[in-house]
Amino acid sequence: MVDLRQLEKDFDTIATSLKRRGVDEKLLEKLKILFEEKKGVQKRLEAAQAEQNQKSKLFGQYKREGKDLSELQKEVAENKARIAALNDELRTLDERLFEVAATIPNIPDADVPDGEDESDNVEIKKILEPKTFDFQPKEHWELAEANGWIDFERGVKIAKSRFSALRLTGARLERALINYMLDFNRNRGFEEVYVPFMTNAESLYGTGQLPKFADDLFKIEGEELYLIPTAEVPVTNLFRDEILDADALPYRLTAYTPCFRKEAGSAGRDTRGIIRQHQFDKVELVAITTPDQSDKLFEEMVACASDLLTSLGLPHRQVLLCAGDMGFSAAKTIDLEVWLPGQGKYREISSISNTRDFQARRAKIRYKDGKKNRLVHTLNGSSLAVGRTLIAIMENYQQADGSINIPDVLKPYL
RNA sequence: GGACAGGUGGGUGAGCUGGCUGAAACCACACCCCUGCUAAGGGUGCGUACCUUUACGGGUACCGAGGGUUCGAAUCCCUCCCUGUCCGCCA
Numbered sequence: 001m002v003d004l005r006q007l008e009k010d011f012d013t014i015a016t017s018l019k020r021r022g023v024d025e026k027l028l029e030k031l032k033i034l035f036e037e038k039k040g041v042q043k044r045l046e047a048a049q050a051e052q053n054q055k056s057k058l059f060g061q062y063k064r065e066g067k068d069l070s071e072l073q074k075e076v077a078e079n080k081a082r083i084a085a086l087n088d089e090l091r092t093l094d095e096r097l098f099e100v101a102a103t104i105p106n107i108p109d110a111d112v113p114d115g116e117d118e119s120d121n122v123e124i125k126k127i128l129e130p131k132t133f134d135f136q137p138k139e140h141w142e143l144a145e146a147n148g149w150i151d152f153e154r155g156v157k158i159a160k161s162r163f164s165a166l167r168l169t170g171a172r173l174e175r176a177l178i179n180y181m182l183d184f185n186r187n188r189g190f191e192e193v194y195v196p197f198m199t200n201a202e203s204l205y206g207t208g209q210l211p212k213f214a215d216d217l218f219k220i221e222g223e224e225l226y227l228i229p230t231a232e233v234p235v236t237n238l239f240r241d242e243i244l245d246a247d248a249l250p251y252r253l254t255a256y257t258p259c260f261r262k263e264a265g266s267a268g269r270d271t272r273g274i275i276r277q278h279q280f281d282k283v284e285l286v287a288i289t290t291p292d293q294s295d296k297l298f299e300e301m302v303a304c305a306s307d308l309l310t311s312l313g314l315p316h317r318q319v320l321l322c323a324g325d326m327g328f329s330a331a332k333t334i335d336l337e338v339w340l341p342g343q344g345k346y347r348e349i350s351s352i353s354n355t356r357d358f359q360a361r362r363a364k365i366r367y368k369d370g371k372k373n374r375l376v377h378t379l380n381g382s383s384l385a386v387g388r389t390l391i392a393i394m395e396n397y398q399q400a401d402g403s404i405n406i407p408d409v410l411k412p413y414l
Numbered sequence: 415g416g417a418c419a420g421g422u423g424g425g426u427g428a429g430c431u432g433g434c435u436g437a438a439a440c441c442a443c444a445c446c447c448c449u450g451c452u453a454a455g456g457g458u459g460c461g462u463a464c465c466u467u468u469a470c471g472g473g474u475a476c477c478g479a480g481g482g483u484u485c486g487a488a489u490c491c492c493u494c495c496c497u498g499u500c501c502g503c504c505a
Contacts (some may be wrong), residue, residue, distance in 0.1 A: 039465075042464075043466085043474095047474090049474055049475080057434095059485045059486070061433095076485045079484080091449075098473070243424090373462080
């Protein structure tokens with residue numbers, strides 16, 4: 001959520017920044033006006049309330065002294081009606097303010113490049129040369145089927161399209177990867193946590209998935225609960241509505257969870273294989289920090305995920321997302337794209353974002369800075385998407401005969 | 415799911431026959447004094463959010479959440495949520 005007081009003060013700066021993300025300036029104008037209107041009504045309301053409090057005290061006093069109450073009673077009744085009216089007005093304004101404010105994305109960092117979509121992202125660096133094959137490398141679904149690792153038809157039968165089942169070494173490798181990633185992150189100082197796979201609406205609001213992106217979420221019927229689209233939601237919300245001890249910061253956390261996404265609007269994209277599934281495993285990194293350390297932690301998290309790929313021998317590149325391609329809550333995002341020889345393309349396997357105080361403001365995560373409570377910065381990033389790592393291993397470690405080698409670092413985990 | 419008991423400030427915990435309580439007391443915490451270290455003692459401060467003020471300060475709201483009664487509610491009434499204990503059921 002944007003800081004409304006800051007918006008009031010530096011309207012032009014913020015409007016310019018948000019325009020880079022395609023936010024209509026008129027919307028911001030509206031927000032600013034609503035905010036000012038609200039303040040006016042609030043002042044009048046509070047004045048009326050102060051008057052009421054005073055008169056109520058007098059009322060008690062008069063009564064004790066046996067004085068005539070009729071005049072006072074009339075005044076108080078009139079004032080009461082005024083309070084009720086102002087209260088309604090304030091509530092309406094608040095609702096409208098919330099409606100607008102909650103749908104405005106985060107302000108991009110200054111060093112985020114301009115651009116509208118993926119094509120404007122900026123490659124930072126490549127790590128590991130893609131291997132050359134002396135045969136035509138296959139795509140992962142061919143390899144998966146040939147080795148019996150993935151059962152697409154039965155996954156669809158027991159659920160629906162974009163679901164699949166893993167079998168044999170595929171199933172075991174999935175689990176091995178999860179364990180390997182968690183251990184890798186733990187060795188880098190990230191505390192392993194295990195969290196609920198469903199969360200309530202407040203949590204999803206806190207990290208920015210709601211109210212704007214309800215269509216992407218699976219909701220449990222008859223409950224105010226949703227299946228999580230990413231571990232970022234439960235892990236970051238561990239600290240919602242809390243005031244943290246500054247000395248304990250930063251928190252570095254890592255968690256394995258499955259993720260559930262409706263993939264609304266991506267019909268027809270990546271329909272073959274397991275690139276885009278309604279359910280997939282992910283190991284996530286989350287950091288909660290004081291603002292002065294958030295840049296450092298961002299670098300640390302990018303390095304952690306990138307080194308993890310390197311340790312698996314997977315060629316990849318780091319890409320700085322342009323303003324138009326970033327997620328709603330992010331101020332800055334670096335994606336890691338892994339090389340898939342079968343597709344002959346780099347594909348996203350990790351995404352690391354600094355949300356600055358955007359989520360913290362929504363989720364009310366603060367820390368004590370001397371006397372003052374200040375908003376923390378929150379960061380999140382995939383350690384790696386496990387399913388896509390499995391794909392990357394299949395495609396990069398495939399042999400001419402269609403069999404697949406296992407990266408050495410994973411052997412102890414199988 | 416059933417029965418009871420509860421939900422108050424960082425913690426414990428009063429208040430709950432409505433106004434003098436945003437909230438006692440104790441603990442924790444911060445600062446000061448005293449004590450040559452340690453232990454102990456004394457004093458002061460210490461909730462959150464918003465509005466307002468150059469500053470000192472002032473105002474409003476909040477005692478799980480939302481409604482209601484009342485001139486006035488932490489205190490009375492209703493609904494919901496959560497926690498604890500026992501029973502049932504399960505992993």
